Amino acid sequence: xxxxxxxxxxxxxxxxxxxxxxxxxxxxxxxxxxxxxxxxxxxxxxxxxxxxxxxxxxxxxxxxxxxxxxxxxxxxxxxxxxxxxxxxxxxxxxxxxxxxxxxxxxxxxxxxxxxxxxxxxxxxxxxxxxxxxxxxxxxxxxxxxxxxxxxxxxxxxxxxxxxxxxxxxxxxxxxxxxxxxxxxxxxxxxxxxxxxxxxxxxxxxxxxxxxxxxxxxxxxxxxxxxxxxxxxxxxxxxxxxxxxxxxxxxxxxxxxxxxxxxxxxxxxxxxxxxxxxxxxxxxxxxxxxxxxxxxxxxxxxxxxxxxxxxxxxxxxxxxxxxxxxxxxxxxxxxxxxxxxxxxxxxxxxx
Amino acid sequence: xxxxxxxxxxxxxxxxxxxxxxxxxxxxxxxxxxxxxxxxxxxxxxxxxxxxxxxxxxxxxxxxxxxxxxxxxxxxxxxxxxxxxxxxxxxxxxxxxxxxxxxxxxxxxxxxxxxxxxxxxxxxxxxxxxxxxxxxxxxxxxxxxxxxxxxxxxxxxxxxxxxxxxxxxxxxxxxxxxxxxxxxxxxxxxxxxxxxxxxxxxxxxxxxxxxxxxxxxxxxxxxxxxxxxxxxxxxxxxxxxxxxxxxxxxxxxxxxxxxxxxxxxxx
Amino acid sequence: xxxxxxxxxxxxxxxxxxxxxxxxxxxxxxxxxxxxxxxxxxxxxxxxxxxxxxxxxxxxxxxxxxxxxxxxxxxxxxxxxxxxxxxxxxxxxxxxxxxxxxxxxxxxxxxxxxxxxxxxxxxxxxxxxxxxxxxxxxxxxxxxxxxxxxxxxxxxxxxxxxxxxxxxxxxxxxxxxxxxxxxxxxxxxxxxxxxxxxxxxxxxxxxxxxxxxxxxxxxxxxxxxxxxxxxxxxxxxxxx
Numbered sequence: 001x002x003x004x005x006x007x008x009x010x011x012x013x014x015x016x017x018x019x020x021x022x023x024x025x026x027x028x029x030x031x032x033x034x035x036x037x038x039x040x041x042x043x044x045x046x047x048x049x050x051x052x053x054x055x056x057x058x059x060x061x062x063x064x065x066x067x068x069x070x071x072x073x074x075x076x077x078x079x080x081x082x083x084x085x086x087x088x089x090x091x092x093x094x095x096x097x098x099x100x101x102x103x104x105x106x107x108x109x110x111x112x113x114x115x116x117x118x119x120x121x122x123x124x125x126x127x128x129x130x131x132x133x134x135x136x137x138x139x140x141x142x143x144x145x146x147x148x149x150x151x152x153x154x155x156x157x158x159x160x161x162x163x164x165x166x167x168x169x170x171x172x173x174x175x176x177x178x179x180x181x182x183x184x185x186x187x188x189x190x191x192x193x194x195x196x197x198x199x200x201x202x203x204x205x206x207x208x209x210x211x212x213x214x215x216x217x218x219x220x221x222x223x224x225x226x227x228x229x230x231x232x233x234x235x236x237x238x239x240x241x242x243x244x245x246x247x248x249x250x251x252x253x254x255x256x257x258x259x260x261x262x263x264x265x266x267x268x269x270x271x272x273x274x275x276x277x278x279x280x281x282x283x284x285x286x287x288x289x290x291x292x293x294x295x296x297x298x299x300x301x302x303x304x305x306x307x308x309x310x311x312x313x314x315x316x317x318x319x320x321x322x323x324x325x326x327x328x329x330x331x332x333x334x335x336x337x338x339x340x341x342x343x344x345x346x347x348x349x350x
Numbered sequence: 351x352x353x354x355x356x357x358x359x360x361x362x363x364x365x366x367x368x369x370x371x372x373x374x375x376x377x378x379x380x381x382x383x384x385x386x387x388x389x390x391x392x393x394x395x396x397x398x399x400x401x402x403x404x405x406x407x408x409x410x411x412x413x414x415x416x417x418x419x420x421x422x423x424x425x426x427x428x429x430x431x432x433x434x435x436x437x438x439x440x441x442x443x444x445x446x447x448x449x450x451x452x453x454x455x456x457x458x459x460x461x462x463x464x465x466x467x468x469x470x471x472x473x474x475x476x477x478x479x480x481x482x483x484x485x486x487x488x489x490x491x492x493x494x495x496x497x498x499x500x501x502x503x504x505x506x507x508x509x510x511x512x513x514x515x516x517x518x519x520x521x522x523x524x525x526x527x528x529x530x531x532x533x534x535x536x537x538x539x540x541x542x543x544x545x546x547x548x549x550x551x552x553x554x555x556x557x558x559x560x561x562x563x564x565x566x567x568x569x570x571x572x573x574x575x576x577x578x579x580x581x582x583x584x585x586x587x588x589x590x591x592x593x594x595x596x597x598x599x600x601x602x603x604x605x606x607x608x609x610x611x612x613x614x615x616x617x
Numbered sequence: 618x619x620x621x622x623x624x625x626x627x628x629x630x631x632x633x634x635x636x637x638x639x640x641x642x643x644x645x646x647x648x649x650x651x652x653x654x655x656x657x658x659x660x661x662x663x664x665x666x667x668x669x670x671x672x673x674x675x676x677x678x679x680x681x682x683x684x685x686x687x688x689x690x691x692x693x694x695x696x697x698x699x700x701x702x703x704x705x706x707x708x709x710x711x712x713x714x715x716x717x718x719x720x721x722x723x724x725x726x727x728x729x730x731x732x733x734x735x736x737x738x739x740x741x742x743x744x745x746x747x748x749x750x751x752x753x754x755x756x757x758x759x760x761x762x763x764x765x766x767x768x769x770x771x772x773x774x775x776x777x778x779x780x781x782x783x784x785x786x787x788x789x790x791x792x793x794x795x796x797x798x799x800x801x802x803x804x805x806x807x808x809x810x811x812x813x814x815x816x817x818x819x820x821x822x823x824x825x826x827x828x829x830x831x832x833x834x835x836x837x838x839x840x841x842x843x844x845x846x847x848x849x850x851x852x853x854x855x856x857x
Contacts, residue, residue, distance in 0.1 A: 104387060568691070
């Protein structure tokens with residue numbers, strides 16, 4: 001789910017940076033206030049562990065494929081939302097800087113899509129309510145049940161949110177011609193499956209830790225105690241919201257074609273957005289025409305349009321000059337390489 | 351080699367490249383970081399059909415590759431992650447956007463194809479830029495410059511510590527994966543029965559490790575304060591580099607060099 | 618320099634790890650702390666460094682180990698961890714060695730001078746700018762010792778300094794340890810190394826001191842060692 005720089009418009013990337021940066025600032029402030037100096041090394045080691053853990057292949061029984069985990073929920077369940085968020089930021093930064101996974105400008109968006117939802121939404125709206133509820137009753141088994149439920153729901157919901165954000169950001173950036181609805185219909189179900197697997201992995205790891213050292217898991221010890229006042233009703237409401245979200249994703253997939261409401265919504269927000277942000281008109285003038293093209297999915301089967309043999313009115317001259325110019329730039333690049341190589345050889349000899 | 355060993359190899363490769371010496375390596379990290387961000391932002395801001403205008407942006411990374419002596423091969427290896435993603439997004443464009451844009455002889459190239467190619471080129475350029483930054487700047491210098499840019503101390507220290515332990519943890523997991531696969535021949539990954547314990551075991555051990563690490567910090571006088579690599583003062587060379595590169599990016603962004611060059615020969 | 622007065626410690630009530638341990642180490646002495654797994658060796662170290670609190674009194678250079686004195690005490694003691702990866706948390710050897718001096722208020726050039734001096738003395742100047750995750754196990758252990766020496770501590774504590782090293786690296790570590798002028802307290806199962814580096818040995822068993830005396834006396838006492846789940850150093854084991 002790592003976004004690349006190329007998939008975003010600078011304005012979108014900037015907005016996401018501001019959003020993620022604010023969340024990071026608030027987190028740093030909160031952690032500073034808590035003043036637990038030993039937390040820093042714990043965060044670092046756990047973040048490094050999750051980084052490495054993302055590379056483990058988990059075989060999914062019954063299929064030939066394997067799953068992976070992303071770790072937002074895992075980190076916030078172990079470290080708390082703020083520390084988990086910061087750890088996730090660092091993981092994403094290292095992936096982008098050293099492994100070319102993601103991008104320097106897309107980092108803000110990636111933090112939002114993968115860390116913010118997993119750590120804050122996942123923690124405050126799913127993990128904590130469920131862990132503090134009386135779901136499954138009392139005792140150790142109940143704790144395990146709550147962990148499994150919270151991890152599963154948490155991962156599914158936060159991945160759905162993340163996937164939706166990816167769609168939204170890419171579409172707002174005017175990068176893909178794929179209509180918004182179709183894009184959603186493609187992304188959401190895939191991430192439903194990914195979220196399910198991630199949820200299972202997270203649940204497995206967390207229950208293992210819970211058996212050995214329950215004090216390491218956030219809210220696990222508080223369960224059933226005085227904070228158990230969170231009623232079953234809250235949990236049920238949350239579950240309902242989750243169900244609604246999932247159903248929404250599924251119906252999108254089922255319908256395949258986006259309905260009018262969505263288009264209106266998207267169209268409007270886009271217009272307002274580009275006005276406010278002063279977005280590059282190139283990207284936007286055209287992407288609104290994606291709406292007109294939306295109906296033509298089944299028609300479009302060939303790369304080249306029917307009118308491959310064009311009439312002479314078109315600005316042939318300008319496009320050819322573009323091609324010629326490009327060739328010249330390429331030649332210039334080669335020249336730089338040649339000169340560089342020449343000087344390096346000379347240096348080696350001397 | 352399993353995935354983790356590959357990652358370890360990549361990490362130490364980046365370290366090795368960053369510790370080399372060249373005119374680019376000698377520049378201050380802050381100037382390089384800002385210049386890289388401006389470059390990427392400039393590349394991102396090109397309109398989706400402006401393929402030919404975007405091409406001159408390629409000259410900058412090519413120049414840096416030559417000046418720094420960093421092998422391009424290493425960078426292209428990293429493209430394996432970004433390119434498929436960009437391609438997946440761009441692949442739909444030729445289907446949806448069939449307006450002819452360019453005529454090569456009698457064949458028309460649709461807008462979708464152009465925008466797909468633009469997207470791919472953008473992907474390559476952005477990756478090159480951030481790769482060049484990291485291949486010429488050691489992590490401790492980068493952290494020092496992040497501090498200068500007022501990134502919170504906690505976050506920078508966390509980055510530094512995590513970076514250090516990424517190597518350690520990846521190595522441990524690589525060994526564990528090896529040990530697992532030796533006792534489970536024919537399995538492609540971790541079986542569901544070990545999903546929890548595989549990472550969980552290491553996680554428990556890591557908590558003790560974190561404790562020990564914290565002790566080690568305390569025993570050497572740590573009190574909420576980390577000292578980073580020396581902050582080199584922002585030198586004149588840095589200023590020239592930053593100013594010059596930014597001016598160049600803006601020039602390429604707003605002046606269609608390709609077209610101007612081409613139109614001298616074709617009318 | 619170091620004094621334990623009737624020190625006891627228990628992680629949980631009823632499960633005592635140390636009970637009534639008393640000993641005194643003079644300035645410049647080199648003492649080996651030996652004992653089977655779980656005998657309480659690392660607990661002694663942790664108590665001494667103030668990482669955990671027990672009952673009884675512990676003094677370092679006349680200062681009691683308690684919260685107010687910790688900064689001063691920790692400055693006097695250099696602790697080499699068994700796992701060098703946990704000790705070396707900065708990216709490069711040089712940065713790691715400068716960590717403590719900088720924390721103790723030295724300026725960067727001063728700290729760097731100290732780093733150079735220590736590396737020079739240990740004959741490993743080429744390691745200075747190397748990355749911690751790119752150096753070999755032996756180099757890492759030596760670098761960890763260098764990190765501690767850069768603090769210029771009055772006493773050096775070491776936890777298994779020769780574990781998992783090849784003979785050559787082990788010898789290098791032993792030679793380095795022998796050359797250190799500071800007070801030394803070394804825990805190890807490598808009895809040959811203890812024999813070589815320490816003049817005095819404290820044998821712990823079940824949280825109590827089973828023996829305390831010159832190393833050539835204790836380490837040659839087969840019955841005593843075997844009664845406490847140890848054995849003679851290999852160099853003293855008669856060959857059939």
